[in-house]
Amino acid sequence: MKILLFFTTILLIMGHVSCTTDNVTGITGGSVIINCKYEDNKKSPKSFCKDTDDECTTVTTAQDNLWIPDKRFSMYDNKSVGFLSVLIRNLTITDTGEYKFKAGSKCSEDVKLHVQHEPCCGTLEKQTADLGGTVTIRCKYPETYKDFAKLLFKVQNGSLQSISSTRGATTGDRFFQNVNFQENVFTVTIINVNKHDDGVYVCGVFITFGEISYNSLLTEVHLHITDPTGASDSNIIIVVCVCLTLLLAGGLSFLLLRRRCNKTEGSIPSSHQTNTRDSDEVSSSVYYETIKDSDIGSSAQSPVRLNTVYATAHLPTSPSDRDFYTLAELPKSSTKP
Structure with missing residues (x-):
């Protein structure tokens, strides 16, 4: 795996770089990559420790990847070129102190790390770009870093790969860089954005003082690519x-x-229901018979017609004290038993 190929090439051109890195400066909230080249003991165990109370406490050992999201300390050993890289993420003031690289019994020199606060940097930002569109990533840097190379890294397969640098060409014809020295801003514009551009980018500065070399990472940018067609x-x-x-x-x-309308039409109006009830009561009423004085002795009676509700009763010529209505009795047979 190629880890920080750009910086490895520079260090190899510079020649031997011992582990005498001193006065490394980091930004609170940012990250730092400290580099160390060794010549021997490629198979020996490697570690990175912090001096505390006359004891060097190991903070990380060699890992398969340099960028491990859930770890603040990580180290990658590139054995093919004898190159160690230690990454410290999310720096705090308490990370200030002395550290040591260890490769077997050799390469055990002090590294002095000083973490300071800079209002411009040490933040995590999120950006969104449309597929096929254009996006510009802005990287602010402190005034003290204006004379050093500014770079934009992308996290890929556990490593940080440089895609743009003010001291060299970009990795493709889709990337355009610009530096605004008045505002201390380094920008990288990506055109024809594709789905592979989605990921984590890191703004950084590459610092060298003779044999001293390290990378101060200032801002993380999480770029998300969206599909407007979708x-x-x-x-x-x-x-x-x-x-x-x-x-x-x-x-x-x-x-x-x-x-609901069908139910309303099928229902019977109340007036119609009342007329129907009255008709039923009339039809089921008791027939009244017409009683005539001359027909008292007859045995046959004539029923009232269906259309007649009330019949006219012929009262006796001389009213008596009896009730207004009298019962009609059938004539008794004249033959005695």
């Missing part, structure tokens, strides 16, 4: 679903309203 399709689907829902609700409301 967003449009989603919007169309949402609109169609809403229309279908409204049509379904309207159809259901229409059916319920029609059913």
